[in-house]
Amino acid sequence: MKRKSISVFLLLLVIATVGVLVWRSNLPSGPTRNKVVVTNAVVHVDENASLQDPKPIRRYKIGVLFPFLASPFWVNEAYGILDQAKKLNVDVVWLSADGYDNIAKQNSQIEDLAVQHVDAILLAATSATGTVPAVNRASSLGIPVFAHVTSSDTGKVLSSVIDDDVSIGRKQGEFMGKVLGGQGQVAMLDGPAAADWSTRRVRGFKDVLAQEYPGIRIVAERYGTPDRDDALRLTQDILSANPNLNGIFTVADGMAMGAADAAVAAGRIGSITITTASFSREAVPYMEKGLIKLNVDENPVLMGRLSINNVVNGLNGTPVPQIIYVPNPAITAQSLRSVDAAHQWAPPGWTLH
Amino acid sequence: MKKTALYNIAVVTLALIAACIVAAVQPLFFSRENLANVACQATPLVIFAIAQMIPILTRGLDLSQGGVVVATSVAYALLAQQIGTGAGIPLALLTGFIAGAINGLLVAGFDISPFIVTFGMGSILQGLALVAANGQPISNVPAAFAAPFYAIVFHVPVPLIVAGLVAVFAWFVLEKTTIGRRIIAVGSNERAAFLSGIPVGSTLVMAYAMAGVLTSIGSILLSSRISSGHPTAGADTALQAVAAAVIGGVSLFGGRGTVVGAVAGAVFLTFVGNALNLLNVSSFFQYVAAGTLIILAVVADRLRNSSDNFMGRTK
Known part of the structure; x- marks a missing residue:
């Protein structure tokens, strides 16, 4: 019995210690940042527009969150993000919640990225409402949050590249x-x-x-x-x-x-x-x-590239629009031939690892 | 007993070594902010693991946990909209109590495998949650809805207080009350417990009802964390809770396990996920890591069990 009492005492001690640790916990300030400037604009990207690649003013580290990666759409979108980041010389830390139901898991991932002092978080939300508290928290720690594909229902998301x-x-x-x-x-x-x-x-x-x-x-x-x-x-x-x-x-x-x-x-x-x-x-x-x-x-590869460009623009201090809609053309058997595969799909054989 | 002590020392040592390696590679691991994050992140799983431990102690299992989580979440959100957050919480807790009590009655009354009964109950609750929520998350809830997870009282986050209270409550019930001793006795040897006059049926009903209520408490924290009632988020709770309990040394063979162990298992699993996130390990690989840990824990449990039998009993 004594040993059990000691165990419980230790447990309470651990809880108390962690509680004290939380007390007024503040992140030390990360590297100095430009303030992200957001305009009220809503931009509809033209299907045939050529990409204007921005030049990062220093080597950024961007945390990218996916709700799910086990479908062609998300793999193609991830390719757009990772390939564009490589092209622009931007470091990416990516995490997947592995399911739209894993909202609490994604909230934890947002918090884990905030602790790492990433320059920005690029979020594809598992749930628009469920991610609000974690996004607000990351934002209150001074980390700019951008969205790709699916956004979060909070004004703290600065700029989104999404489908309509x-x-x-x-x-x-x-x-x-x-x-x-x-x-x-x-x-x-x-x-x-x-x-x-x-x-x-x-x-x-x-x-x-x-x-x-x-x-x-x-x-x-x-x-x-x-x-x-x-x-x-x-x-x-x-x-x-x-x-x-x-x-x-x-x-x-x-x-x-x-x-x-x-x-x-x-x-x-x-x-x-x-x-x-x-x-x-x-x-x-x-x-x-x-x-x-x-x-x-849905132009997933294009969406991924535009998302990285949007974050880099924001971090550079270039004004970014509030919402960027990617083009969503309706394709039939007749219009199949005119589709630009580079905007759609990762090259054959490309994998996430 | 010696084997068990040795096991505990080995596990704690291994965990500390692993933590030191992680901290060496990623110094942020032991930062105040990160520890605070992980402590709060772990609280729902801590409560689910404690809840799951109680039926496991009776040599049962509660697979309806996911269903209880989503049903409570939807009930909490709907009640918060109608009668307010404060009044909604106790009523939402009834969801788990009723589901748990029915689980217990069926397991005890008809002598059916808890695996089947609780699986069925989980499915029923999942369906009811989807119907009640019309398949959608319920997001237009009062501002106070998110308080159980995000509020801070006397500098301590509320989820830590709730998890601490749940742990103390479960410890008290299991260690200091008759019902707790009966639960252990039924799990250790149901026949012997019956012959020595323990009311096995009512003990089982109490065990499953308690598991249900505690799961509902965890669900309220989870719903508050995602600031909405959600008809599908958390549906895989049962397996995670079993994993946390088993890693914490709770025996699937019944009769053996401690609240401290279940808490440690849940915190440990959360820390593993956090460490792998901070080390930028792909989330795909994280499943491999978690699965390996769970299998190792069950193998260790089996070894402990067989060696105890070998030393303590004659066949």
Whole structure:
């Protein structure tokens, strides 16, 4: 018993010590920084614009956070970031939360980067709301926070390079409405429940159908991880339950490929229009065969490069706009040829390690 | 007993050596800011590990922890919107209590494997959380919602106080009360406990209900950390908590484990993650490191167990 009491006493001692350590803990000031100047501008980057690479005025160390890296989109975006950083001679420390649900883990990563005195944090948020406290804290420690792909709902994010997710959903809605002639039944394969990017695409799609094509009925809506397996299974069940289905909306093309596989296996691909987004290399054969009719492009490599340029500009003291939207062209089998692969995909064989 | 003491000394020595190596490579590791960060980061896992330890002590397992976390999180957010944060917290804690009590009743009453019962309960709660939250995070909550994690009282962050209170409470219950001794007895040898007149059923119900309430407390810290009610964040809590408890020397064979051990396991796992982050080790490789630690801990547990049997019992 005595030994147990000693253990508990030691535990309390540890807790008390750490508590005292926290007392008025302040980060020693890092290297002197230029103040980041942000304008109110919202910039829509033109698809054919050439990149203006900034010159860092010293060797910056940027902490980059990804919500997830196990999908073609994120690997391509990471390539854009890491390759551009190499080109500009910028050091990058990158960490992944490995799942949109791992919000607390990402908050810890933000704090760990703040402790390292990185020059800036470039965040792709797991959750717009969930990351707010950690971003505010990093910002209060004097570390400028920028966003790429998905932002955080706090005014402390200085400048973001993002997709217009609502418009990605709207483009799919408009295409679906036209192809179906305003009549028919569609199913929706949404992304992970509670993932903001997916929620916004879904909202854009539904808004267009409700406002412009009220004759189209949504007969099924399912959440899933944006990969083939999950989508295949979900689509098989949806096809069985809905013999008159005319279209399938998917939030990302990992899902669209699974949906197409299911529709082909059921012999119903001819009567079903599949739309999607992300435009990964793997989806190209599906588009060439006409299995996926529309793929809204997110230009991940371009987004990565623009994000690093944006941080370097900010740290250099060059004014940066509040929001930079990357172009999101809608790609069909006809426009496949005109796509600039360098903006889309990492070179074949490139890996993160 | 000697083996166990030797094991504890070996583990602490190895952890200290590892910490020194990390500190040599990355001096920031022992900075005040970093220690403060890690201490706060560890608090939800500390509470989850203590909660998980209680069913494990009865030779059970609580796989519904993830479900309790998300259901409590959504309940806390919805209640905070309706009746305010202060009144919402005790009601949100009921989520864990009710789920835990049902787990215990099913495990004890029907003699079903806790693995299946709690897995099913976790799935039910996950589904209910998604339905109640309509699949979305609940973010428009009062400002006080984030206080449990971010507030500071007398220079000490509130999560540290909460985790400390939970640890003292669990220690007191397990070491100083009849119910605690019964939990250990049931886990050590359920048949013997039954024959010596211990009410096995009600002991199990108490154990699972306690695990549920403590998990709900951890969930409130977690929700406050992400300043929103979230229907999916934390769904993998159970396995992390089991890992932390096992690393802290809690035996999966029941009847053996201490609150101090569970706390140490959770803090240690958090420190490993933090150290690897500061050393810029890829997050992919971090899974390999965590998995290796867990397997080593279970192997050590097995060795301790078999050697104790060998020395203490005749077959």
